[in-house]
Amino acid sequence: MLDFLAVYWHVSPEIFHIGALSIRWYSLLFVSGFVLGWFIFKWFFKREGIPLSLLDPLLYTLLIGTIVGARLGHCIFYQPDYYFGSWQGFWEIFMPWKGGLASHGGTIALLLAMWWYAHHYGKKYDFDLLWILDRLCIAVCFAGALIRLGNLFNSEIYGDVTSLPWGFVFELRGETEPKHPTQLYEALSYTILGFALLALYKYRLAKLKRGTIIGIFFIVLFGMRFLIEFIKEPQVGFEESMVLNMGQILSIPFILLGIGILVYSLKSGKPAMAVHPQKPKAQPTHYAKSLGK
DSSP states (O other): OOOTTSEEEOOOSEEEEETTEEEEHHHHHHHHHHHHHHHHHHHHHHHHTOOGGGHHHHHHHHHHHHHHHHHHHHHHHTOHHHHTTSHHHHHHTTOGGGSOOOHHHHHHHHHHHHHHHHHHHTGGGTOOHHHHHHHHHHHHHHHHHHHHHHHHHTTOSOBOBOOSTTOEEEGGGTOOSOBOOHHHHHHHHHHHHHHHHHHHHHHHGGGOBTTHHHHHHHHHHHHHHHHHGGGBOOSSGGGGGOSSOHHHHHHHHHHHHHHHHHHHHHHHOOBSSOOOOOOOOOOOOHHHHHHHO
16 A cells, blocks of 8 residues: 655666666766865865865865775775675775765775875965865765765665655665655755854854864764664664664764864864965065165
8 A cells, every 4th residue: 555645766876878878866966076075165275375276186186085985985894795705796896886885984085085185285385184174074064965865866775664754665676665765864964064064164264273163073974874873774784783883883983083173173272264374575675775765
């Protein structure tokens, strides 16, 4: 019997395909997140006097770090027996299009990638790792929301059975009962957090301390992720017998990290805005001095 209060979701993951080539909603939304992030950072850089020529290497670093980290995170945290138990599985580590990206792995890789970027480019323009992370986390909120919408189009990473009127019946997965659309819960929470941090940056930057924004980001985003995981279906078999699933276990260190960074930022008192040393004024020549007498 049909439940008319539920959403019957049978949208194809593919937008269109030509022969063996297919364009999927997930891929489009994934790339859109990086494009949106590029424009957000363009505004950050213009506002604080950072050369726009640093945007392209930032984009490449983010793209490589996210894909490599998210793929390795899935392989290591969720299916190590498969990916490291045979040569076939091992070679599939290098095939992210076959599915399997973990946000926690992507976060770890982004931290390392941004450390390299800040070390390589930041000294000249007075920005460090915390400066870049304070701004990156704002773009990540919106990119993460788009990626979760991609998961919705893939009919994956959804929740347990629900009687709520916005439950989704994921028909492409063979489901017959409404499930929590946890992809939308996460997308909405990331979007709200993104706008809140963006407002904090826009209106309170002069009074903020370096590290405050990224500290709030880690606490709130991974706190919400921890709570939403309670109503998610297990992604892999071994999670069924766990009190906390892998997503929750991996979220705890990031919440603690956020608390530590927030405390550090308030104690250090370093301004959140990049401060560029003023160029020394040119000394007047002897001729100019004589004219001024």
